[in-house]
Amino acid sequence: MATTTEKEQYQKNIQLYQPKRAVWRNGAKAFLIGGFICTLGQWLNNLYLTYLPFTEKEAMGPTLATLILLAALATGLGLYDKLGQFAGAGSLVPVTGFSNAMTSAALEHKSEGLVFGIGANMFKLTGAVIAFGVLSAYIVGLTRLLVKMLIQS
Incomplete structure (x- = not known):
């Protein structure tokens, strides 16, 4: 060794x-x-x-x-x-x-x-980028909606 x-x-x-x-x-x-x-x-x-x-x-x-x-x-x-x-x-x-x-x-x-x-x-090379982008947009949009609902109530 x-x-x-x-x-x-x-x-x-x-x-x-x-x-x-x-x-x-x-x-x-x-x-x-x-x-x-x-x-x-x-x-x-x-x-x-x-x-x-x-x-x-x-x-x-x-x-x-x-x-x-x-x-x-x-x-x-x-x-x-x-x-x-x-x-x-x-x-x-x-x-x-x-x-x-x-x-x-x-x-x-x-x-x-x-x-x-x-x-x-x-989409072989770019499919992961598209999937990550869609998922990230969904999470950000959902978070924004929940924050907006919490502020209004």
């Missing part, structure tokens, strides 16, 4: 051969690309508010739908994967990352047909 000093020496030796992680550079790339995606979303929102008869609340739906559509198209063309390799989590955190996950799962199984391929496997 190896002693503690042998384990420590092994860890020191193995560190020489492990690649150095560029944490600051990767963080900066994720910040910039994520910020760009959010800036694009804000620009689209301002565009809809300026040229269409939407309130701020109403403009969020078309803004999100446009971002989801753009991410799905970029995924289909193979561009979003390159962006994800460059930006890391910066491209995954916004709603575009969710769209990319759904679209890439659908594209992977398109050869199996529309129903059993795309329809059955589209």
Whole structure:
């Protein structure tokens, strides 16, 4: 059995051969690309508010739908994967990352047909996120209702 000093020496030796992680550079790339995606979303929102008869609340739906559509198209063309390799989590955190996950799962199984391929496997990666979101919304809504009822009584 190896002693503690042998384990420590092994860890020191193995560190020489492990690649150095560029944490600051990767963080900066994720910040910039994520910020760009959010800036694009804000620009689209301002565009809809300026040229269409939407309130701020109403403009969020078309803004999100446009971002989801753009991410799905970029995924289909193979561009979003390159962006994800460059930006890391910066491209995954916004709603575009969710769209990319759904679209890439659908594209992977398109050869199996529309129903059993795309329809059955589209939510393979994102199903847990949707389930958690629905459950969380239910719990928050129920809690809000109960608090409101307690305050009124």
